[in-house]
Amino acid sequence: MNDMKDSNDINSDEDEQEYQRRIDSIKPHYSTEEELLQFNIEDVTKFIANLEKSNVELASAYIEDPDPVYYEAMTENVAIIEKKKNQLIELQNLLLEKQGLFIYNIVTYNRNKQKMSKKLLYLGQNEAIKMDVLLMGKEYGFSVDQLMELAGLSVASSIYKVYNPSTLSKKVLTICGPGNNGGDGLVAARHLVHFGYKVDILYPKRTDKDLYKNLTLQCEHVGCELIGSLPTLEEIINTYSLVVDSIFGYSFKGDIRAPFDSIINTLSMLPSDLVPIASVDIPSGWDVEQGNIRNTFTPGLLISLATPKKCAENYKGFHYLGGRFLPKSFLEEMNIEIPKYPGSEQCVDISFQEHEDPTL
Numbered sequence: 091m092n093d094m095k096d097s098n099d100i101n102s103d104e105d106e107q108e109y110q111r112r113i114d115s116i117k118p119h120y121s122t123e124e125e126l127l128q129f130n131i132e133d134v135t136k137f138i139a140n141l142e143k144s145n146v147e148l149a150s151a152y153i154e155d156p157d158p159v160y161y162e163a164m165t166e167n168v169a170i171i172e173k174k175k176n177q178l179i180e181l182q183n184l185l186l187e188k189q190g191l192f193i194y195n196i197v198t199y200n201r202n203k204q205k206m207s208k209k210l211l212y213l214g215q216n217e218a219i220k221m222d223v224l225l226m227g228k229e230y231g232f233s234v235d236q237l238m239e240l241a242g243l244s245v246a247s248s249i250y251k252v253y254n255p256s257t258l259s260k261k262v263l264t265i266c267g268p269g270n271n272g273g274d275g276l277v278a279a280r281h282l283v284h285f286g287y288k289v290d291i292l293y294p295k296r297t298d299k300d301l302y303k304n305l306t307l308q309c310e311h312v313g314c315e316l317i318g319s320l321p322t323l324e325e326i327i328n329t330y331s332l333v334v335d336s337i338f339g340y341s342f343k344g345d346i347r348a349p350f351d352s353i354i355n356t357l358s359m360l361p362s363d364l365v366p367i368a369s370v371d372i373p374s375g376w377d378v379e380q381g382n383i384r385n386t387f388t389p390g391l392l393i394s395l396a397t398p399k400k401c402a403e404n405y406k407g408f409h410y411l412g413g414r415f416l417p418k419s420f421l422e423e424m425n426i427e428i429p430k431y432p433g434s435e436q437c438v439d440i441s442f443q444e445h446e447d448p449t450l
């Protein structure tokens with residue numbers, strides 16, 4: 091006699107517990123939740139593929155013999171496939187969350203009312219750092235100056251879209267920090283000059299590396315003036331129409347140290363309607379993941395590089411994505427979707443209103 095039990099035979103709690111114990115002892119065990127999710131993803135993927143294959147067979151049978159039974163079976167399969175595909179997305183999102191990656195799984199729209207990617211990803215600090223290491227490693231082969239050039243160009247392009255030089259009566263002040271975020275600012279300053287802006291640069295803590303020395307030299311050659319210290323609030327208002335904040339990026343940690351503490355204090359007192367701030371990658375002083383916990387300034391424009399970071403999740407100003415350099419294979423490897431860049435543009439508008447349907 092076959093002693094295997096199917097679920098219909100269960101008629102008491104004890105039977106059910108016994109049945110569950112036996113199932114648990116038979117099914118494969120996974121050491122981590124991630125492994126189990128991975129297994130479920132593969133399972134659902136195979137299930138969908140089988141149903142799709144079966145539908146092809148049913149369709150050819152229906153062509154031979156238009157029996158409505160075939161048609162009904164196909165319709166049922168389509169409904170199940172749809173359900174399973176939604177389940178698959180949920181599982182994939184769960185896996186990404188387990189891996190520390192956060193997904194915004196809602197329909198969003200940019201200011202031009204274009205529907206955006208459903209899986210806009212907000213990276214944590216460690217993921218952002220890991221991503222750069224991977225891009226600049228053997229597998230992807232980028233160099234820092236290459237990425238910086240594209241990042242800085244996209245910053246200048248985004249600024250051009252939001253604060254067109256024809257609308258600014260005064261100069262732009264670019265404030266550069268000691269790391270790569272500062273380097274992006276130097277590149278952006280040079281491109282801004284090519285785009286028709288007059289640019290001053292404050293670069294209070296310089297490094298000795300050739301990359302930064304050369305970027306500074308290039309800025310001087312296009313006519314940027316390097317100023318020695320931050321002007322007073324009143325002087326900033328009288329001299330500048332826009333401040334570019336390239337002080338800190340995703341490596342910022344801890345309390346803000348001198349000389350940037352007083353600079354960020356002054357910027358936090360700046361009336362944003364008179365002199366808006368455009369921040370590169372992270373608004374400087376914000377926690378990379380938790381956002382404006384120190385109650386410092388909020389930029390009018392944020393240009394996120396490569397992918398937005400967690401601090402930008404609830405940011406409501408102009409938000410552009412730049413750094414158009416992620417190869418498709420990299421996006422696939424990291425399971426990231428980013429909004430489509432229009433044509434040959436270096437930036438894309440990702441400002442959005444959550445849950446709002448622009449057609450309403």
Ligand SMILES: NC(=O)C1=CN([C@@H]2O[C@H](COP(=O)(O)OP(=O)(O)OC[C@H]3O[C@@H](n4cnc5c(N)ncnc54)[C@H](OP(=O)(O)O)[C@@H]3O)[C@@H](O)[C@H]2O)[C@H](O)CC1
Binds near residue numbers: 273397
């Ligand atoms: N793939 C990309 O998207 C690319 C992004 N790029 C840009 O690079 C930055 C990250 O650059 P990184 O050099 O890693 O770091 P930061 O620029 O963010 O800052 C590092 C410097 O800041 C100092 N620091 C850190 N915390 C503080 C603080 N609390 N007070 C004062 N100073 C601080 C730190 O000083 P240390 O003394 O700690 O060394 C560093 O000097 C990313 O955001 C993008 O903008 C690249 O262009 C390439 C591609």
Ligand SMILES: [K+]
Binds near residue numbers: 338373
């Ligand atoms: K910044």
